[in-house]
Amino acid sequence: MSAPSAAPAAPDRGRGSPRRIAVYLAGRLLGAAASMAAVTVTAFFLFRVLPGDPVRTMTQGRAVTEAQLDELRRQYGLDKPLGEQFLDYCSGLLRLDLGVSYQYRAPVTELIAERLWPTVLLAGTGTLLAAVLGLWLGTRAAWRRGRVVDQVNTGLALTLWSVPTFWLGLLLIVVFAGTGGFPTGGMATPGVRGPAAALDVAHHMVLPVATMVAVVYAQYLMIMRSSLLTEMGSDYLVTARAKGLRDALVLRRHAVPNALLPTVTLVFLNLGQVVAGAILVETVFSWPGLGQLFYQGLRLPDLPLVQGLFVFFSAGVILMNLLADLVYPLLDPRVRV
Amino acid sequence: MAFPQAPPARRSPRGAALPVATALVLAAAALSPLPPAAAAGTGGTGDTLTIAMSQPIDSFNPFTAQLASSTAVLRLVYPTLTVPAAEDNTPTGELAESWRTSDDGLTWTFTIREGLTWSDGEALDAEDAAWTFTTMMEDPGAATANGNFVANFESVRAPDPGTLVIELSKPQATMLALDVPIVPEHVWSEVGDIAAFDNDRDLPVVGAGPFTLAAYEPNQSVTLDADEDFWRGAPGFDHLVLRYFTDQDAMVEALRGGEVSFVHNLTPAQAESLEGEPGITVNAADGKRFTGFTVNPGARTRDGEEFGDGHPALRDRTVRQAVMLAIDKEALVERVYGGYATVAEGYIPARYEDYHWRPADGERLGHDPERAREMLDEAGYEEGADGVRVSPDGDPLRFRMAVHNDRPDYVQTGRSMEEWLAEVGIAVEGDYIDSGQIGDRLNAGEYDLIFTGWTVNPDPDYVLGIHTCDALPEEPGSMRGDAYFCDEEYDEYYAAQLAEYDPAARADIVADMQRLLYTEAVVNVLVYADMLEAYRSDQISDIRTQPARGGNLWAQDGYWSWWSARPREAETEGGGLSPAVAVGAVAAVVLVGGLVLLLVLRRRGTEDERE
Numbered sequence: 001m002s003a004p005s006a007a008p009a010a011p012d013r014g015r016g017s018p019r020r021i022a023v024y025l026a027g028r029l030l031g032a033a034a035s036m037a038a039v040t041v042t043a044f045f046l047f048r049v050l051p052g053d054p055v056r057t058m059t060q061g062r063a064v065t066e067a068q069l070d071e072l073r074r075q076y077g078l079d080k081p082l083g084e085q086f087l088d089y090c091s092g093l094l095r096l097d098l099g100v101s102y103q104y105r106a107p108v109t110e111l112i113a114e115r116l117w118p119t120v121l122l123a124g125t126g127t128l129l130a131a132v133l134g135l136w137l138g139t140r141a142a143w144r145r146g147r148v149v150d151q152v153n154t155g156l157a158l159t160l161w162s163v164p165t166f167w168l169g170l171l172l173i174v175v176f177a178g179t180g181g182f183p184t185g186g187m188a189t190p191g192v193r194g195p196a197a198a199l200d201v202a203h204h205m206v207l208p209v210a211t212m213v214a215v216v217y218a219q220y221l222m223i224m225r226s227s228l229l230t231e232m233g234s235d236y237l238v239t240a241r242a243k244g245l246r247d248a249l250v251l252r253r254h255a256v257p258n259a260l261l262p263t264v265t266l267v268f269l270n271l272g273q274v275v276a277g278a279i280l281v282e283t284v285f286s287w288p289g290l291g292q293l294f295y296q297g298l299r300l301p302d303l304p305l306v307q308g309l310f311v312f313f314s315a316g317v318i319l320m321n322l323l324a325d326l327v328y329p330l331l332d333p334r335v336r337v
Numbered sequence: 338m339a340f341p342q343a344p345p346a347r348r349s350p351r352g353a354a355l356p357v358a359t360a361l362v363l364a365a366a367a368l369s370p371l372p373p374a375a376a377a378g379t380g381g382t383g384d385t386l387t388i389a390m391s392q393p394i395d396s397f398n399p400f401t402a403q404l405a406s407s408t409a410v411l412r413l414v415y416p417t418l419t420v421p422a423a424e425d426n427t428p429t430g431e432l433a434e435s436w437r438t439s440d441d442g443l444t445w446t447f448t449i450r451e452g453l454t455w456s457d458g459e460a461l462d463a464e465d466a467a468w469t470f471t472t473m474m475e476d477p478g479a480a481t482a483n484g485n486f487v488a489n490f491e492s493v494r495a496p497d498p499g500t501l502v503i504e505l506s507k508p509q510a511t512m513l514a515l516d517v518p519i520v521p522e523h524v525w526s527e528v529g530d531i532a533a534f535d536n537d538r539d540l541p542v543v544g545a546g547p548f549t550l551a552a553y554e555p556n557q558s559v560t561l562d563a564d565e566d567f568w569r570g571a572p573g574f575d576h577l578v579l580r581y582f583t584d585q586d587a588m589v590e591a592l593r594g595g596e597v598s599f600v601h602n603l604t605p606a607q608a609e610s611l612e613g614e615p616g617i618t619v620n621a622a623d624g625k626r627f628t629g630f631t632v633n634p635g636a637r638t639r640d641g642e643e644f645g646d647g648h649p650a651l652r653d654r655t656v657r658q659a660v661m662l663a664i665d666k667e668a669l670v671e672r673v674y675g676g677y678a679t680v681a682e683g684y685i686p687a688r689y690e691d692y693h694w695r696p697a698d699g700e701r702l703g704h705d706p707e708r709a710r711e712m713l714d715e716a717g718y719e720e721g722a723d724g725v726r727v728s729p730d731g732d733p734l735r736f737r738m739a740v741h742n743d744r745p746d747y748v749q750t751g752r753s754m755e756e757w758l759a760e761v762g763i764a765v766e767g768d769y770i771d772s773g774q775i776g777d778r779l780n781a782g783e784y785d786l787i788f789t790g791w792t793v794n795p796d797p798d799y800v801l802g803i804h805t806c807d808a809l810p811e812e813p814g815s816m817r818g819d820a821y822f823c824d825e826e827y828d829e830y831y832a833a834q835l836a837e838y839d840p841a842a843r844a845d846i847v848a849d850m851q852r853l854l855y856t857e858a859v860v861n862v863l864v865y866a867d868m869l870e871a872y873r874s875d876q877i878s879d880i881r882t883q884p885a886r887g888g889n890l891w892a893q894d895g896y897w898s899w900w901s902a903r904p905r906e907a908e909t910e911g912g913g914l915s916p917a918v919a920v921g922a923v924a925a926v927v928l929v930g931g932l933v934l935l936l937v938l939r940r941r942g943t944e945d946e947r948e
Binding site for chain 2: 050051052053056057058059061062063064065066067068069071072074075103104105106114115166169170173174177180183184185186187188190191282283284285286288292293295296301
């Protein structure tokens with residue numbers, strides 16, 4: 001990823017020169033690659049430090065002979081020395097093979113693929129709604145800072161932000177599920193097929209998405225509010241007003257677009273975490289996503305599963321950070337300098 | 338400075354579009370309860386019975402499945418040779434109609450029921466059983482889950498379709514408790530690597546139980562269809578749906594709302610809250626499991642190599658018995674379990690009447706701190722200045738106790754024990770830690786007291802076997818049981834009970850073994866916690882517990898509960914919307930309508946401005 005041939009021909013030191021862009025790109029890509037390598041090594045050793053013997057946990061309460069335990073260790077590859085296990089893991093990773101889960105007896109990549117869609121659906125919808133709601137309310141709060149709207153909005157958002165997710169989820173279940181007609185958990189009613197299935201999934205999404213949005217929208221609100229407040233002291237707003245523009249227009253056309261920049265970063269960071277799902281929300285609502293899978297994996301510990309998910313989640317965050325780095329110069333000319 | 342000028346013209350309409358999109362999504366979400374609302378309340382109405390399970394499925398392959406939830410499903414799908422009766426757990430015929438043993442006890446001949454078929458119409462006979470057992474003996478991968486049952490088998494053959502002959506290398510009294518699902522040879526002989534086969538792709542699965550495995554949504558649900566031609570009679574419900582819940586409280590709410598008809602694994606607080614609710618019956622079944630702790634009597638390998646750092650004073654039986662005398666088990670039942678438990682004395686839970694043992698008055702180690710103090714005084718454990726006794730060798734009686742921190746009942750029990758033992762001059766320091774760490778400490782022999790619990794099967798052989806000298810680890814760090822107990826007399830009893838084919842005589846030997854465990858006080862049981870379950874009695878009738886008195890419904894040894902359950906005739910179940918749904922829908926409509934109106938007004942304002 002080094003500088004392309006154009007570099008020596010035109011030693012342009014100005015803004016946005018191809019050479020500078022190439023250096024910028026190469027730097028970001030190298031950084032991402034280094035992070036990924038560190039994550040790979042960490043994933044393997046981190047979970048091996050966890051106490052507990054997966055074979056013992058798996059067979060807990062079952063009548064097993066030693067031969068059976070040895071057979072399980074052989075099947076899981078735990079009879080090999082640690083170094084060999086690590087090499088197997090690394091060579092598998094190069095082939096995009098994350099190993100076979102102990103408890104599900106299925107390839108980890110297959111398990112991740114199976115549960116990726118439910119997680120993206122839930123966490124993606126939640127993040128999107130939270131961002132939209134947060135930006136909108138944050139704008140209102142900043143524009144009328146110190147007034148009742150601001151105080152109520154900010155107060156409510158911060159209160160919800162500090163509420164434990166599982167508690168809020170359970171509260172929603174108690175109030176709205178069962179007698180309220182919403183399902184208490186899961187993603188679909190068994191046996192529902194065809195067009196009704198989409199509606200059924202939407203029905204199952206209402207409470208978990210509501211929980212997620214309620215807890216996280218505050219961060220978008222606060223960032224939007226504070227960055228808009230910064231913009232509101234700027235000269236160009238005074239100019240805009242002096243031109244005779246209505247307040248609402250000054251806000252929408254001038255202040256908000258500038259204030260959006262920090263929020264974009266936040267959205268990207270959170271998009272990276274979308275694949276990690278909302279472990280707590282998924283657990284409370286028995287949502288068959290990646291977060292729940294991770295939780296299941298940790299209980300054993302199901303080493304191939306948790307290390308595979310760890311690598312996958314980290315890759316998601318690293319990729320999104322990289323994207324944010326790459327997109328940012330397009331949005332904000334100042335970064336290109 | 339000029340930069341902000343460019344985008345506004347385009348941004349303005351988009352700025353309005355975003356909230357509109359949001360409003361639409363919200364509207365879709367808010368209105369969606371309407372169509373499936375009727376479906377949400379179908380936990381047990383009609384011909385489908387929905388039950389909640391709190392564990393995922395690891396595999397539907399009976400040769401490898403380990404989790405209790407998978408075993409519970411497989412018991413409904415595949416037959417076994419014999420099955421513990423619903424009434425009293427005595428072995429009764431399933432595939433096998435009758436059986437006899439040779440005089441030397443080494444040959445078991447089972448007569449297989451005639452005229453049975455697999456769900457695909459193929460004949461089910463002794464050859465399927467012979468193939469199943471033989472495969473487990475020959476392929477270590479096929480022995481993963483149930484290999485222990487065939488470890489002592491010499492050979493298995495089917496001289497004719499109605500006869501199965503099993504030759505043993507030494508007598509084995511557990512032959513009527515072989516919890517091995519028999520699979521169809523014509524399907525499974527086609528499977529290449531049995532250890533890697535999950536049996537969840539080709540549905541419905543070919544089986545021969547009261548239900549057939551019809552559909553599976555990983556991590557969500559399992560759907561079973563009733564087999565109308567099941568030889569013992571058709572099940573009461575046409576379909577059985579097992580829904581997986583990851584949250585216990587959400588599961589209880591699902592029962593309240595009628596979304597599921599059965600929940601299990603309840604906490605005492607949950608059971609109490611459900612008690613007395615109309616249409617719901619709480620079943621507090623006698624525990625299959627004992628909760629207790631073991632004392633480190635000096636960890637050692639089979640060859641006698643000592644390791645670990647157990648307190649030396651615990652090698653003295655007097656100290657171990659004094660520990661037991663200090664504990665008030667009755668208080669535990671009330672304090673920790675809210676009454677949903679029974680005081681445990683014998684190692685085998687009280688629900689197994691044939692094998693359960695109680696100490697006679699003279700040998701009982703009940704709550705008696707006074708006697709504990711006297712015993713310790715007599716044995717020379719004198720109280721030091723800080724109130725902690727010191728052994729004749731000069732070691733203060735300070736014990737480390739490892740307790741699972743993810744089990745509230747263990748934690749509360751541990752705290753009570755710290756208190757009670759302090760009263761007799763024994764200082765106990767509780768380590769409330771992760772169960773993984775508990776396993777590591779046990780393996781390393783680095784503990785003084787350690788909490789444990791086992792689920793006991795109708796045949797007690799296995800839980801008795803883990804305290805023989807054979808169960809000691811070959812090398813440090815590979816412990817199979819939960820106590821480093823090793824006693825010659827106990828081992829003799831163990832061998833004798835395994836060779837005794839007369840149930841009454843065997844029960845006597847098992848009683849002697851429990852007396853020995855009780856007196857030695859290395860393996861100590863405290864309570865048998867009730868198995869707390871609840872079901873919609875307004876949706877289910879005639880469901881059978883196992884055993885009939887004080888029995889459980891979930892995880893039975895057999896298929897009795899779900900086979901016997903029948904739909905209760907609908908009395909008042911009316912369709913349509915519940916008032917709460919209607920109120921919610923109206924509120925949502927008002928909210929969304931308001932939002933849309935607001936946006937429209939704002940857009941109009943913008944347009945005015947443009948003109």
